[in-house]
Amino acid sequence: MSTMSAPLSPGFVNGDVSFWYRSLGLPVPGDPLGGDIEADVAIVGAGYTGLWTAYYLKKARPSLRVVVLEKEFAGFGASGRNGGWLTGALAGTPERYAKTHGPDAARRLQRSMFGAVDEVVRVAAEEGIEADIVKGGITTVARSAAQAGRLREDLAWQRDWGWTEEDVRLLPPEEMDARLRVNGAVSATWSPHCARIQPAKLARGLARAVRDLGVEIYERTPVTEIARGRAVTPHGTVTAGHVLRCTEGFTATIPGHHRDWLPMNSSMIVTEPLPEKVWDSIGWAGRELLGDMAHYYMYAQRTADDRIAFGGRGKPYLYGSKVDERGHTHAWTVDALWDLLTSFFPAVGSSRVAHAWSGVLGVPRDWCATVHVDHTTGLGWAGGYTGHGVTTTNLAGRTLCDLVLRRETELTALPWVDRRVRAWEPEPLRWLGVHSMYRLYRLADARENRGMTRTSALAKIANKITGH
Numbered sequence: 001m002s003t004m005s006a007p008l009s010p011g012f013v014n015g016d017v018s019f020w021y022r023s024l025g026l027p028v029p030g031d032p033l034g035g036d037i038e039a040d041v042a043i044v045g046a047g048y049t050g051l052w053t054a055y056y057l058k059k060a061r062p063s064l065r066v067v068v069l070e071k072e073f074a075g076f077g078a079s080g081r082n083g084g085w086l087t088g089a090l091a092g093t094p095e096r097y098a099k100t101h102g103p104d105a106a107r108r109l110q111r112s113m114f115g116a117v118d119e120v121v122r123v124a125a126e127e128g129i130e131a132d133i134v135k136g137g138i139t140t141v142a143r144s145a146a147q148a149g150r151l152r153e154d155l156a157w158q159r160d161w162g163w164t165e166e167d168v169r170l171l172p173p174e175e176m177d178a179r180l181r182v183n184g185a186v187s188a189t190w191s192p193h194c195a196r197i198q199p200a201k202l203a204r205g206l207a208r209a210v211r212d213l214g215v216e217i218y219e220r221t222p223v224t225e226i227a228r229g230r231a232v233t234p235h236g237t238v239t240a241g242h243v244l245r246c247t248e249g250f251t252a253t254i255p256g257h258h259r260d261w262l263p264m265n266s267s268m269i270v271t272e273p274l275p276e277k278v279w280d281s282i283g284w285a286g287r288e289l290l291g292d293m294a295h296y297y298m299y300a301q302r303t304a305d306d307r308i309a310f311g312g313r314g315k316p317y318l319y320g321s322k323v324d325e326r327g328h329t330h331a332w333t334v335d336a337l338w339d340l341l342t343s344f345f346p347a348v349g350s351s352r353v354a355h356a357w358s359g360v361l362g363v364p365r366d367w368c369a370t371v372h373v374d375h376t377t378g379l380g381w382a383g384g385y386t387g388h389g390v391t392t393t394n395l396a397g398r399t400l401c402d403l404v405l406r407r408e409t410e411l412t413a414l415p416w417v418d419r420r421v422r423a424w425e426p427e428p429l430r431w432l433g434v435h436s437m438y439r440l441y442r443l444a445d446a447r448e449n450r451g452m453t454r455t456s457a458l459a460k461i462a463n464k465i466t467g468h
């Protein structure tokens with residue numbers, strides 16, 4: 001891949017949370033907590049996990065006092081910055097969920113994920129949340145012989161885990177060509193289980209729906225301590241029967257949880273609106289999401305206003321689990337994403353980068369998500385979605401609701417409930433492990449792009465290092 005400096009629009013913005021807030025305007029954070037209060041359930045974090053949990057709790061039991069504590073504003077984290085893939089893909093691998101509960105339970109979790117895509121679409125329609133949702137599915141392309149081999153292996157593996165021909169299929173070349181023309185694509189699959197969303201619109205709409213149900217969201221209210229029966233903030237303490245930690249990529253900043261989930265960065269750029277002639281050469285009329293089979297993978301969407309939003313790993317991890325909060329993105333990440341985008345779609349080279357931003361997501365040591373409520377302490381949490389949280393947070397919210405209400409349901413029997421995962425290693429091992437993994441991924445991709453026909457052994461070593 002060549003390296004050139006990305007052309008930037010005159011009004012280019014770096015960070016400022018995300019492009020998704022640019023058209024909406026960054027929310028003015030609401031009032032902080034005004035002193036000590038009592039509640040039935042205190043939720044820490046107003047991203048999708050916290051908001052979905054509050055939504056289902058209040059729907060199920062309107063009399064509950066549900067309080068959400070958010071350190072900035074609702075949707076400030078990954079929920080207001082992501083790539084907008086409302087995807088049915090699992091957070092983690094079915095093998096790991098099957099380990100404790102057996103393969104059928106892992107297949108049930110997979111089907112629940114497919115159902116959760118439709119549940120988000122349903123609730124958005126019911127609550128009047130306009131989030132540019134289009135359920136056009138997802139196309140995954142292979143752009144080298146090695147990637148094509150992996151795509152075939154993945155398909156066979158998905159069949160083993162219950163994905164039927166209706167759930168995912170290889171695209172014949174003429175259908176691929178009619179959908180989306182990616183430079184250098186040698187094969188592709190398509191799955192219907194994905195919808196495009198505008199992330200900040202979903203976060204904002206959910207926060208509004210939750211408030212309308214009577215949930216109190218206190219913004220500019222950082223929680224400094226979570227303990228049995230209480231969430232402590234500089235503005236007062238919420239005493240509650242249940243305290244739920246919904247802080248995903250920020251979890252490492254909460255005392256006692258520094259090594260639970262590694263904060264991994266993901267970065268995005270968005271182009272200017274692209275003219276008709278560019279779309280003529282690309283296609284993409286169905287607005288499906290787009291991903292690839294590289295180790296250092298990308299993800300993309302065609303936005304409602306006809307730009308391409310394109311993401312991938314930037315600087316993957318900051319020493320000591322630091323979180324870069326307002327989304328500022330290094331120039332070399334912007335350049336690398338631009339290079340990759342224009343290698344996918346050379347016609348986009350006539351456009352420019354309008355905005356770049358980054359965010360953090362939570363990665364557990366075994367790369368699989370968990371939901372948990374301990375009734376003896378009243379403490380609970382959900383997260384560790386490893387970059388697959390847009391849909392999974394909905395499933396998590398419904399599951400946390402059932403767990404808090406002590407209901408035994410199909411959701412509470414799913415194999416990600418109550419999983420125990422070991423902590424990450426202390427520094428400098430954590431930094432070395434993650435950086436070696438991504439360095440090896442980059443080398444593996446480069447070798448495969450130079451004509452290897454099989455997956456590079458370097459990628460397998462990388463997976464071993466961090467248990468990916």
Ligand SMILES: Cc1cc2nc3c(=O)[nH]c(=O)nc-3n(C[C@H](O)[C@H](O)[C@H](O)COP(=O)(O)OP(=O)(O)OC[C@H]3O[C@@H](n4cnc5c(N)ncnc54)[C@H](O)[C@@H]3O)c2cc1C
Pocket residue numbers: 044045046047048049050069070071072073074075076077078079080081082083084085086087221222223224246247248249250251253254265266267268299311357358359360361383385386387388389390391392393
């Ligand atoms: C750039 C990027 C692209 C992504 N693309 C996709 C995608 O296309 N599809 C997909 O499925 N997933 C994607 N993800 C992941 C997905 O966005 C997340 O998994 C999901 O949004 C997690 O939601 P959450 O509510 O658990 O966490 P968050 O949205 O991060 O919310 C956590 C909230 O907690 C608040 N908080 C943190 N600490 C405290 C504290 N001490 N006190 C009070 N509040 C606190 C934060 O301010 C934040 O608002 C992406 C992530 C990033 C960063």
